[in-house]
Amino acid sequence: xxRPYSKALRCLQEVGLRPTRQRLALTKLLFDxxxxxxxxxLLHHEVNEAGAKVSLATIYNTLHQFTDAGLLKxxxxxxxxxYFDTNVSDHHHIYFKDDEELQDISSDELVIKxxxxxxxxxxxSGVSVVVHMENKAD
Amino acid sequence: xxRPYSKALRCLQEVGLRPTRQRLALTKLLFDxxxxxxxxxLLHHEVNEAGAKVSLATIYNTLHQFTDAGLLKxxxxxxxxxYFDTNVSDHHHIYFKDDEELQDISSDELVIKxxxxxxxxxxxSGVSVVVHMENKAD
DNA sequence: ATAGCTGCAAATGCTTTGCAAGGCC
DNA sequence: GGCCTTGCAAAGCATTTGCAGCTAT
Numbered sequence: 001x002x003r004p005y006s007k008a009l010r011c012l013q014e015v016g017l018r019p020t021r022q023r024l025a026l027t028k029l030l031f032d033x034x035x036x037x038x039x040x041x042l043l044h045h046e047v048n049e050a051g052a053k054v055s056l057a058t059i060y061n062t063l064h065q066f067t068d069a070g071l072l073k074x075x076x077x078x079x080x081x082x083y084f085d086t087n088v089s090d091h092h093h094i095y096f097k098d099d100e101e102l103q104d105i106s107s108d109e110l111v112i113k114x115x116x117x118x119x120x121x122x123x124x125s126g127v128s129v130v131v132h133m134e135n136k137a138d
Numbered sequence: 139x140x141r142p143y144s145k146a147l148r149c150l151q152e153v154g155l156r157p158t159r160q161r162l163a164l165t166k167l168l169f170d171x172x173x174x175x176x177x178x179x180l181l182h183h184e185v186n187e188a189g190a191k192v193s194l195a196t197i198y199n200t201l202h203q204f205t206d207a208g209l210l211k212x213x214x215x216x217x218x219x220x221y222f223d224t225n226v227s228d229h230h231h232i233y234f235k236d237d238e239e240l241q242d243i244s245s246d247e248l249v250i251k252x253x254x255x256x257x258x259x260x261x262x263s264g265v266s267v268v269v270h271m272e273n274k275a276d
Numbered sequence: 277a278t279a280g281c282t283g284c285a286a287a288t289g290c291t292t293t294g295c296a297a298g299g300c301c
Numbered sequence: 302g303g304c305c306t307t308g309c310a311a312a313g314c315a316t317t318t319g320c321a322g323c324t325a326t
Binding site: 077078079082094096105106109110111112114115117118119121122124126127128129130132133134135136137 | 212214215216217220232234235243244247248249250251252253254255256257259260261262263264265266267268269270271272273274275
């Protein structure tokens, strides 16, 4: 209770980012609970609701710094929104369009049997698999 | 030669869209060659270079009308750009980040072995697989 | 002290929309 | 003629950036 930010603090120090008030608040929200999928806008609401004032610009900056540092992963599922995933391991997603919600697919639920050959001078930087779900009664 | 638009014309009539000058020009560019992956911006350049004047707004409108009609498929690979695919069959993609180019993956090159279970009241509306490639010498 | 960080407001880039003028049936 | 289309310009939205002031070390 007297050191509510110790975990977040260590997290930031590890990647060499100054533990500012804003970054501590964001880190806490992002990594205290496992496996979050969040947008900048959503995180902005959360952090401000939690009492810490952080500007949207800083949220965007921080999310990208965290992504560059390997703490987050960007997930492309919707052309109008960018999601960030706190699970940075190799895995795939289910996107619930009607709920605008993202969920991990556990590795044993979806298996890719083979990948295409890689052209000369190129390399695979990532494989993105998104299963799009929608409500049945549409 | 005297009926250069006959194919495009049939195409539009099939989906019940009036064969206007603009739509004919776009249809021709999109469907005369197989398997195109294109953005609104790019198509805009192409059509204007080909001599037909079509506004960007109309390009966007038309691309969406075609998508609704089932002539095109939207592909989500990059958060800042929307690609449309003239191949509407079920298949997957390779995205070359450095070239901003999209390519089909032939169905025998990538196989999904299993899919996650579908929650009550939901259905799978699509499965998107994108292999992201980048230049090796980065 | 100073390099890094934050926040505002403005700018950006892609996409959509309102509406008046024009084109197809 | 009447309804569908088009095009412009303006609006919209998510995201980025410039810069002056603030903060951690």
